[in-house]
Amino acid sequence: MREAVEIDIMQLPGSEDLPLPRYMTEHAAGMDICAAVVGETTIPPGCRAVVPTGIAVALPAGYEAQIRPRSGLAMKHGVTLVNAPGTIDADYRGEIKLLLINHGEAPFTVQRGDRVAQMVIQRVCRGQWRCREKLSATGRGTGGFGHT
Numbered sequence: 001m002r003e004a005v006e007i008d009i010m011q012l013p014g015s016e017d018l019p020l021p022r023y024m025t026e027h028a029a030g031m032d033i034c035a036a037v038v039g040e041t042t043i044p045p046g047c048r049a050v051v052p053t054g055i056a057v058a059l060p061a062g063y064e065a066q067i068r069p070r071s072g073l074a075m076k077h078g079v080t081l082v083n084a085p086g087t088i089d090a091d092y093r094g095e096i097k098l099l100l101i102n103h104g105e106a107p108f109t110v111q112r113g114d115r116v117a118q119m120v121i122q123r124v125c126r127g128q129w130r131c132r133e134k135l136s137a138t139g140r141g142t143g144g145f146g147h148t
Helices: 071-077
Strands: 008-011 029-035 040-043 048-052 055-058 063-069 080-081 086-088 097-102 108-112 115-123
Touching: 040 048, 040 097, 071 080, 097 108, 097 115
Parallel strands: none
Antiparallel strands: 008 055, 029 115, 040 108, 048 097, 063 086, 063 115, 080 097
């Protein structure tokens, strides 16, 4: 059985006609989020656009919402999120907005109600630094980019 957490959500004025984020299949990890553009927004190849969602959330302390691209948009059109995954912190109360980028070869048009991203709810923990003179050894060591 999966854990469930209640999350307060508010549809912003003018977005009442749009569905709330929702899981599209029984075992989906992410909820699809719809675009709340007025009319449509066209993103030329190589360009970015801020796309409103018409929603704001109040996540419980200890949780975040990760905003991730939809793989179908990336595969079919080359459209993804610039800052993927984006993080919605538990203390943020503003509208969730998406920064889409068109890596495709043709202009991409976002229409009102299009499913343009997905939201995954995750628990988070806070790290506490412990300064050390030396770190524990591993097989990889200091091997960086392209090492594995």
